[in-house]
Amino acid sequence: QVQLVESGGGLVQAGGSLRLSCAASGRTSSNYVMGWFRQAPGKEREFVAAISRTGSTTDYADSVKGRFTISRDDAKNTVYLQMNSLKPEDTAAYYCASRPLRRIIITTAPGDYDYWGQGTQVTVSS
Numbered sequence: 001q002v003q004l005v006e007s008g009g010g011l012v013q014a015g016g017s018l019r020l021s022c023a024a025s026g027r028t029s030s031n032y033v034m035g036w037f038r039q040a041p042g043k044e045r046e047f048v049a050a051i052s053r054t055g056s057t058t059d060y061a062d063s064v065k066g067r068f069t070i071s072r073d074d075a076k077n078t079v080y081l082q083m084n085s086l087k088p089e090d091t092a093a094y095y096c097a098s099r100p101l102r103r104i105i106i107t108t109a110p111g112d113y114d115y116w117g118q119g120t121q122v123t124v125s126s
Helices: none
Strands: 003-007 010-013 018-025 034-039 046-051 058-060 068-073 078-083 092-098 120-125
Touching (some): 018 092, 018 120, 034 068, 034 078, 046 078, 058 068, 078 092
Antiparallel strands (some): 034 046, 034 092, 068 078, 092 120
16 A cells, blocks of 8 residues: 655744655655645645656746755655745645656646645744
8 A cells, every 4th residue: 555654844933944754655656756735724735846756857836946855765765855945935734745657747736646645734933
């Protein structure tokens, strides 16, 4: 059974940093495009970042470009989201997700991802 488990969320002051981790079990993560999404209360889930199976290609939402970095360590079956220069508007529950096997294109739509973690809360205080 596939499981994605996020960790690393917490409370941080504006301008601070956090690193989120997403550990995958039940599958070899290197076979899958992985993404990070976030959802704030009362808002729709939105794309944050995604990484190709090889790690050679990444994509970011405009709102996080230059501040967030997605990476993967396939030896550990883990995907990371390094978040720097955090802003109060980054406050949300953050979810990692994977695309189906053989779907090799990075996409930004939540509906294109079939497995999701339970989420980790990030709160940025001003």
